[in-house]
Amino acid sequence: MQATVKPIPVTVLTGYLGAGKTTLLNRILSEDHGHRFAVIVNEFGELGIDNDLVVNADEEVFEMNNGCICCTVRGDLIRIVGSLLKRRGQFDAIIVETTGVANPAPVAQSFLVDEMLRERTTLDAIVTVVDAKHLPLRLEDSAEAEGQLAFADVIVLNKTDLVSEDELTALEARIRTINALAPIHRAQRGNVALSDILDKSAFSLEKTLEKHGDFLDAAAHEHTEHVTSISLSVDAPLIRSKFEAWIGAILAEQGGNLLRTKGILNFQGEDKRFAFQAVHMIADGDHIGPWPEGSAKQSRLVFIGRDLNRPQLRRGFESCTVRA
Amino acid sequence: MAKHPGLTPPRGSWHGILGAYVVGLAAGGKAERFAFALGDGTVHLATFTDPEAPDRTKVEAHHGGALCIAALTNSDGFVSGGDDGKLVRISPKGEMALLHDARNKWVETVATSSGLIAASVGKTVLLFDEKGQQKAEWGYPSTVSGLTFDPKGKRLIASHYNGATVRFVAAKTDSPRLLEWKGSHLGVAVSPDGGVVVTSMQENALHGWRLVDGQHMRMSGYPSKSRSLSFTRTGKWLATSGAEPIVLWPFTGGGPMGKEPTELDAGNPGAFCTAVASNPAADLVASGFADGAVSVADIDTKRAIRLRASDKDPISALAWSPTGRTLAYGTEGGAVGGFSF
Incomplete structure (x- = not known):
């Protein structure tokens, strides 16, 4: 209004x-x-x-x-x-x-x-x-x-x-x-x-995710007291309600350790890409336009924080897709 | 003076365009005179002797933006603060006098009562008389966000982080009383009997204190910030903005604790109330809305009269003259006007 x-x-x-x-x-x-x-x-x-x-x-x-x-x-x-x-x-x-x-x-x-x-x-x-x-x-x-x-x-x-x-x-x-x-x-x-x-x-989020999406996960180094980044991707579309429930729980439980979370997401039934971001527990998101012609519509999610459990986050993210 | 006519359609109105965000609005003096403070640093005076054609004066008060304005109480005129650090006294003819220069800091809030002017600059509050003589300077634990005098002008109440502070302005030994409540308090109002202090908060809620026993009052449930607070003349109700209806909290019979507020519909569906002003002479409350609508309503009968139609330009300021015979408004887009009753 x-x-x-x-x-x-x-x-x-x-x-x-x-x-x-x-x-x-x-x-x-x-x-x-x-x-x-x-x-x-x-x-x-x-x-x-x-x-x-x-x-x-x-x-x-x-x-x-x-x-x-x-x-x-x-x-x-x-x-x-x-x-x-x-x-x-x-x-x-x-x-x-x-x-x-x-x-x-x-x-x-x-x-x-x-x-x-x-x-x-x-x-x-x-x-x-x-x-x-x-x-x-x-x-x-x-x-x-x-x-x-x-x-x-x-x-x-x-x-x-x-x-x-x-x-x-x-x-x-x-x-x-x-x-x-x-x-x-x-x-x-x-x-x-x-x-x-x-x-x-x-397009910074989109560009950086495209450019750096395949970086080597530093979490493998196990310096858990230090801040690290991990990147996850899934090819199958995400079910929006499942993703929201999952990320909501993750942010609520681990928000103190999660400094930033960013993602470009492909929700089932939605044409446009969804840009997600959070600072600690506070999340925000919006549609940012259609997927580029011929692109794979891969959903990517990046966590930057302390004490990140990659296998657990990966399983959680994968459980939100239509194939799960 | 003749009795206030109560809820009636205006006998005349005027509308103008000033072109910058109306940050503040004050009314004072015996004439039906208002001062509009604008985001471009100007202050516009308008005296509604003729309801259709007010006498108007433009004052280049601030280099930058005006932040606050109040009417003088012992003499005719106004005082404004700006982000140029200046505290300026403005006469009814538009003559300016510099009362204080805070240089790089903003003069963010100003309040007046009984010939006194209090203005906040960051964590400091300065007290002047209307001639511009500085009477006191006080420090606060954090930036002062709101200032008001109690109705007798004896105590000054300031809102800030984690609460509000009450202090006697003429005390020989300063003994400020801290009213504590965690969080960011954005503005402050005091009841007409001086017994209750209410602040608006960052979290879409109000917080209140009964001064006699320190009893806390929490008033929540708003869908947006409630930034405009106005006690009715008898203190029976606190009218507030922040929801679609005007939200009126009862302050009689032990309220507002354990009582539901009264909701008064005076706007359009989907548009939040952005400004309220209680009439000083009758049980009427004026309201302005995010869609530009302005109404006046009778609290007892809940009947409302629409004064200004929606035009998508949010109402940012609203004030009655001391007689309660003229209501003025200002908008975010820089439109202003007045209704004479």
Whole structure:
């Protein structure tokens, strides 16, 4: 019933202290890309750009009273984005910069849980900037660094000039064990192509699943205390009610360990592809258009999290098909 | 003054287009005067001496967007806050005076009573008199989302994360009282007798406290956030938005605990109520809806009169003049208007 307005895309910029977030943000704001951004930052003054629409946020995280212990949201974001949306016409995209130690889950969950944000914005991508030189150390001493990689839709591997090619290759392999889906872009002083980090929503999920769907499952390594990715696929169509019951139970039981779940699904009796995604226990999904001509209509599902039981998840996923 | 006519069709109305999201609406003074605060930073004054052709003044109050507005209480005029960090006093002629500049921070909420102005900037609340003299500054545990004075202007109530805080504005030793309830509280209202504080919450529910004994009140069941709260003049009912009908919680006979709310249908099927305003002189409640409809209803008879037809432009603000003789509205799309009774 609300007036239909095109949802505003939101890019979340995350990364450990010193990884190069601010440099990248300054580049985004100074380059000509046809967007007028509103920017929500955690610290004023670092930005070299004079922009009317820079807002200081306080990262106020709180738990929702919805019986879900891992459902935390950023109250300040909900409030600030809500107010920004009333300045309609003054900007056409939003960037949210998080603090270095921030867990991206509350940011992502804010856009899934809050009615107004869900209706009027669309989470375009979580972009995680990591420092090639210091990433190995960060992964040892901080759970946040691992979480930020796990949540990423796009990873910018920055400061590549400070390490050797061999080190970079090893680093990329290490990142792949945590997040097998997100494309990794090498950069120096944040010189990544803006087309690699902006306007990704339209088909990023589909593209990344196509491109990286056959990655080697890192869960085979059994580092269960660390974040890993596993990918599942089935050829037979899924029965929607069965899938919903199964994934609902999985998210309810294991949502604390499941950081992100993404899938492109083929439901029996539905022509269009269904894009599914969840952040911890909070799920969201929508039809995203027909299957490409001549494609196999294979359903793919990717879990990124801790303590993933691949055989159990695979059996569960397979039990949702018409052949089960 | 003549007795309020009760539920009658308006004797005149005016409609205009201001072109930006109507963020806030306030009424004040002896004249039938309103101030519309807009998402483009302007504040528009309209005085309904002639119901069909109000006197209007446009004020370039904020560079950016306006966030809040309230009417002054000892003198004529208004005070607005914006995302340019400015707290601005506006005279009935549209002259501006800067009361405070928070620079990079937003002035998100403002409340007035008994010659006082309270405004929130993040976790801080500043208290001024109407001349602009700062009287106090208080810190809160988290960002203040809503501010209101009790009806006598003695206490200031602020909503924030995990509850609300009540404090006496003129106390020699500050002893704030924290009303605790986990979660995000988005706005606050106080009953006309000053005995009950109610907040709207992130979780499509309201939470209330009876101040005399700290008794909690939970009011839930809304299909969307209930952001607009308005006690009726006697305090018998709390009118609320967030559902298809106007939801009225009873505050007499021990309520609302253990009682069902009264539902008053004044809109169209499928359109949630987005704004409510109780008439200060009669038992009438005005309501605005997500489809742009505006109605006024008699609470006792449940009879409603439609004032504005649906046009798909959600009503974002609604207010009565202090006499209860004029009702003004604003929409998300920037339409405004007034009805004179």
